[in-house]
Amino acid sequence: MQLNPLTLRKLKRFKDIKLGYYSAITLLVLIVFSLLAELVINDRALFISYNGEWHFPTYTDVELGANYGLTGTEAVIPVDYRNLAEHFEGTENTVIMPLIPWGPYSNDTSEGVLKAQGPDFERKHYLGTDTTGRDVLARLVYGFRTAIFFAIAFTVLTYLIGVSIGCAMGYFGGTFDLLFQRVIEIWSNIPFLYMVIIVFSVIPSTFAIGTRITILLLIMVLFGWTGLTYYMRTETYKEKARDYTAAALVLGAGTARVLFRHILPNTISTMITFVPFTVVSAITAITALDFLGWGLPPPTPSIGELLKQGTANLTTAPWIVTSAFVALVFVLAVVTFIGEAVREAFDPRKFTIYR
Amino acid sequence: MYRLYSELSHGWHTLLAVSTLFLLSACGGADAPTAEESAAADADFESRKAAMLAHMQNHFDTEYSLPPAVQEAMERGEISADEIKQRAAAGEFQKFFQFKTPADIPADLTWENGMDLPDVGSDQATKGGTLYLSLSDFPRTLRRLGPDSNGSFRTWILDDTSMRFAQRHPTDTSIDSNGNFRYHPGIAEAWAMSEDRKTVYVRINPAAEFSDGMPITSDDMMFTFYFYHQPFIQAPWYNNNFKRNYTAITKYDTHTFSLTLPEAKPNVIGRALELEPMPMHFFYEFGEDYVERYQWEFVPTSGPYVLTPDNLKKGRSVTLLRNKDWWAKDLKYWRNRFNVDRINLTIIRDAAKTFEAFKKGEISFASVSLPEYFYEKLPASDPLVANGLVHRAVFYNDAPRPTYGLWINSGRPLLNNQDVRVGINYATNFQKVIDEYFRGDYTRMRTSADGYGEFTHPTLTARPFDVEKALASFAKAGFVERGPDGVLVNANGERLSFTLTTGYEALKDTLTILREEALNAGLELRLEVLDGTASWKKIQEKQHDIAFSAFNVGPEMYPRYWETYHSVNAYDVPWLPDGSVNPDRELKPQTNNLQSIANRELDQRIEAYRASDSVEEMQRLAFEMEEILYEDGSFVPGFVIPFMRVAYWRWFKWPENFHVKIANSATDGHLFWIDQALEEETRKARRSGQTFEVVDKVYDRYKTD
Incomplete structure (x- = not known):
């Protein structure tokens, strides 16, 4: 791929800003890790050798106990892989569990009671459990995965809408600009969080969790795109007045070509500096919603829900709030560092004689 | 009566949404009205009072007691109101509100007064002190019925602190030979049941009065039924219940009335005795605008605690004061109860915060019925419990329980x-x-x-x-x-x-x-x-x-x-x-x-x-x-949940058995009292580190299997 030399210089500069660069690598690793979380933190076995046959149940359909020779009630219910090793004892069959053999939904009792337990390396609850005995680390990782992909999707969608409308406003100007500015002014004065709460509260919970997350995303996007239009509009206004735009027009380029080939690439450096901050605000928003109990439906794992549990059990189970808080601060800090680095690397003052 | 039960323990908690603060408009501070203004206000009041009395008289004259079948047919629209009127004119139906003389009371009635039962309060109790508790939300109204009235605050102005004509004895839950529960007197001094077990006669205690000093009379009870029948109180359950489940109310004299019921159910007297009269003199302006007009009016009560406007701090707290001249304070079954002078209810919206406030001594009791609280947040090993500052009680009660x-x-x-x-x-x-x-x-x-x-x-x-x-x-x-x-x-x-x-x-x-x-x-x-x-x-x-x-x-x-x-x-x-x-x-x-x-x-x-x-x-x-x-x-x-678990500060004292058999919350019946010397000692001990005897008791006298 042939990159613009200007872009190469920006990338190089980004690489030179160590804090941002390593933050970006950390975040990438985290995202990849969360994508593969099922292989590391899961209540399903990684590998089972049963009667000479190999099974890899991580991503398969739910298996019933009968598949592995369990009898009685255990034969007709989904397999509890953790107990399978015990069942296989003395036979040639083997079962290998992931490093942390707990899913985000599995309840584990301590002394026969479901309660918050502190970090316990023997039971492999490295960060302890929440109030119903679910592994905090598992819930954090799966919660992070939802939050980060939610934030990425949110960013992509708001940029799509914000950039197109802002660009159109700046390029066409006139009545279109005037009208849309008024619309945006009104729209952006609607308190965003309240609207999300109100709209989301009337969505029937008969929808599957995935659908509900999508709806939440769309509602947030609906109220989240306006901020970008201001920057995009002014940028477009400015670029439109430049000579190269005039030259392109004189050469007979159409609207689409001028917009996509000339104006957009020249505004993108401004836009890109906002990306990490949009991600941060999306993560914060979804965490806040979950914290208030208006976000993802229970028992979906989420950082906000953990924070809520943690603050309610501040003295009795401090590990919940500590884990959730540290994780949230870490993620937000990493994204912010990336943002700062991107902003600095893409700072146009270093590369242009205009302005 | 069924109501939604919305939290563990603590009585009737019902339907409280996040409320808007500042529901009250700012009041007070106005200059004294001029003579003209007050004259105009008086005239307005007089005209409204006349209108209310006329409306009530009209209701007395035109309300007939319809057999349940006819009533249901009318509700379904199969019989028109005109037809009812014609049939009533023909003498088919009795009037609902009847006025008779003492001579009409059957002479052969067996009057009961319930005075042979054990007393309820403890004779150790002393008066004084302040009870501090919290509400999760500011009350949305002070009305006793109508929209928003069925919230948790009703405990404080209605359920726990009001008096009925007679009350079911909270410990003697046996059933007498007439198929009734045991009742001890409240506002009534005696009651009797007719031969056919469908009419209950009630004699009001002549000493009974509302907290504003006005006597309680049969007229208040007649008014109460008129009140419950009105659609504009916006309480359909009351509208229906007091028409469907009663056939007549009869006044004999100032202190005697009777209620007639369509069926002679077991515990028939309960339907009459467990009612509470409304003060007619307070409702002279009662009308279509009831819901707004009486939104923030404290209704004079037959009970021991009153609320004055200056004790209602919008969005922050409500303080109830003990009526020191309460007419029933020395009566058997009522003495040695309702001992604290002030009940201060602070608004704390968050449950975790409420509990922390309790641990700081700003709240007097906390429910620890949830295992999370009993075993984790305030275990026996908690310094407060281990040093004897906070006592814990597990009390097994015996009554129908919320149907989770x-x-x-x-x-x-x-x-x-x-x-x-x-x-x-x-x-x-x-x-x-x-x-x-x-x-x-x-x-x-x-x-x-x-x-x-x-x-x-x-x-x-x-x-x-x-x-x-x-x-x-x-x-x-x-x-x-x-x-x-x-x-x-x-x-x-x-x-x-x-x-x-x-x-x-x-x-x-x-x-x-x-x-x-x-x-x-x-x-x-x-x-x-x-x-x-x-x-x-x-x-x-x-x-x-x-x-x-x-x-x-x-x-x-x-x-x-x-x-x-x-x-x-x-x-x-x-x-x-x-x-x-x-x-x-x-x-x-x-x-x-x-x-x-x-x-x-x-x-x-x-x-x-x-x-x-x-x-x-x-x-x-x-x-x-x-x-x-x-x-x-x-x-x-x-x-x-077969028990209630309560944690309370050391200066609170309880009767020997802790509570009554059918208790459903710590404050039910107000049996506790405060030892003010202990309060001072304990508050000092918090600073000095002094410790006391641990009290962590189980009261299983009423435990069932």
């Missing part, structure tokens, strides 16, 4: 299949919740009518968690195959998946456990945790699949079935004239039939039960109905 369980709406698709409902019963692992989450402290509910003594079915129990039986039952309904996620799927590709709605944020965790367990049986429960108001509304609109909820049940003698199980409360037109199922019927909103049960056999028994005068017959019918309900499987009995 899953209410399955059988009017919904798939759930209308009995096999699916029975399968859900077997797939619900309440026992695990009880054993592992509630640590075995609670017990499994057997039927929705537990705790009614001889009216409770002796052998029925809840279906246990049993995956194989659940799968067999689901298989009967066509759910055989498991989908890729382990949830059962039928031949049409429909998943065995239902929404489980609840308004109990505090009990959310129990549902996540039920959900995980149900998945073993191939049943998916999608949780929907709403706030109390939203959830109750959804359930009342019959929009729920399955609801996790509970009715708080008053300490009545026998369970009610009509409200919750009769088909008229399930569908608008449940049956066609020929008795077959109406295919176009629609679910009927705003009733307590949460299961949408419509069963002809059940209906017949409910009607017979309602009309029955005989204990044996009602008992037999109750058992038969419970068996039908068990077969139907639309209620999954949850758990009952």
Whole structure:
């Protein structure tokens, strides 16, 4: 791929800003890790050798106990892989569990009671459990995965809408600009969080969790795109007045070509500096919603829900709030560092004689 | 009377949404009115008073007591109001409000006064001190009925602190030879029952007065019925109940009246004695604008605590003061109770914060009924308990208890299949919740009518968690195959998946456990945790699949079935004239039939039960109905909490047995008192580190199995 030399210089500069660069690598690793979380933190076995046959149940359909020779009630219910090793004892069959053999939904009792337990390396609850005995680390990782992909999707969608409308406003100007500015002014004065709460509260919970997350995303996007239009509009206004735009027009380029080939690439450096901050605000928003109990439906794992549990059990189970808080601060800090680095690397003052 | 029960322990908590602060308009500070203004205000008051009295007189003249059948026909629109008027003019119906003379009272009545029962309060009690408690929300009104009045605040101006004509004795729960509970006098000094057991005569204690010093008379009771009959009070339950369940009220003299009832049910006197009169003199401006006009008016009470406007701090706190001249303060059954001088209720919205405030000594009691509190947040090893500053009490009570369980709406698709409902019963692992989450402290509910003594079915129990039986039952309904996620799927590709709605944020965790367990049986429960108001509304609109909820049940003698199980409360037109199922019927909103049960056999028994005068017959019918309900499987009995656990600061003192048998909250009946010297000593000890004897007691005198 042939990159613009200007872009190469920006990338190089980004690489030179160590804090941002390593933050970006950390975040990438985290995202990849969360994508593969099922292989590391899961209540399903990684590998089972049963009667000479190999099974890899991580991503398969739910298996019933009968598949592995369990009898009685255990034969007709989904397999509890953790107990399978015990069942296989003395036979040639083997079962290998992931490093942390707990899913985000599995309840584990301590002394026969479901309660918050502190970090316990023997039971492999490295960060302890929440109030119903679910592994905090598992819930954090799966919660992070939802939050980060939610934030990425949110960013992509708001940029799509914000950039197109802002660009159109700046390029066409006139009545279109005037009208849309008024619309945006009104729209952006609607308190965003309240609207999300109100709209989301009337969505029937008969929808599957995935659908509900999508709806939440769309509602947030609906109220989240306006901020970008201001920057995009002014940028477009400015670029439109430049000579190269005039030259392109004189050469007979159409609207689409001028917009996509000339104006957009020249505004993108401004836009890109906002990306990490949009991600941060999306993560914060979804965490806040979950914290208030208006976000993802229970028992979906989420950082906000953990924070809520943690603050309610501040003295009795401090590990919940500590884990959730540290994780949230870490993620937000990493994204912010990336943002700062991107902003600095893409700072146009270093590369242009205009302005 | 049923009300939604919305939190563990602590009495009637009901339907409190996040309220807007500053509901009160700023008042006070105005200059004194001029003579002209006050004259005009007086004239206005006089005209409104005249209008109210005329309206009441008209109601007295035109209200007839209609037989239940006629009344129901009228409600359905089969008989017009004009027709009723004509038939009444022809002398077919009696007047509802009757005025007679003392000579009309039958001479052969046996008057009772309930004075032979043990006293309620402790003779050790002393007066004084302040009780500090919290409210999760500022009260939305001070009205006793109408919109928003059924919130948790009603405990403080109604349930726990008002007086009735007579009150059920809270410890002697035996039944006398007339089939009544034992009553001790309140506002009444004596009462009697007619030969046919349908009329109850009540003689008001001449000393009885409202907190503003006005005497309580029969006229107040006549007014009360007029009041309850008015549609503009916006309390349909009152409108219906005080027409349907009473046939007449008769005034004999200033202090004697009688109430006549359509059926001679067991404990018939309770229907008359457990009422409380409203002060007529306070409501001279009563009219169409009742809901707004009386929104923030404290109604003079027959009870010991009063609220003055300057003790109502908008959005912050409410303080009730003890009426030191309360007329009943030295009466047997009422003395040595209601001991604290002030009750300060602060608004603290967050439960965790409330508990911290308790631990700091800013709140006097805390409910530790939830195991999380009893074992984790305030365990016996907590310094406060171990140093004897805070005492803990586990008190076993004995009364009908809130019906926590899953209410399955059988009017919904798939759930209308009995096999699916029975399968859900077997797939619900309440026992695990009880054993592992509630640590075995609670017990499994057997039927929705537990705790009614001889009216409770002796052998029925809840279906246990049993995956194989659940799968067999689901298989009967066509759910055989498991989908890729382990949830059962039928031949049409429909998943065995239902929404489980609840308004109990505090009990959310129990549902996540039920959900995980149900998945073993191939049943998916999608949780929907709403706030109390939203959830109750959804359930009342019959929009729920399955609801996790509970009715708080008053300490009545026998369970009610009509409200919750009769088909008229399930569908608008449940049956066609020929008795077959109406295919176009629609679910009927705003009733307590949460299961949408419509069963002809059940209906017949409910009607017979309602009309029955005989204990044996009602008992037999109750058992038969419970068996039908068990077969139907639309209620999954949850758990009952057989005790209340209270943590309180050391300076609070309690009677020897801690509480009365039918107590349902620590403040019920106000039996505690404050030792002010101890309070000072303890507050000092917090700073000095002095320790005291540990008190961590179990009171199991009323424990049942």
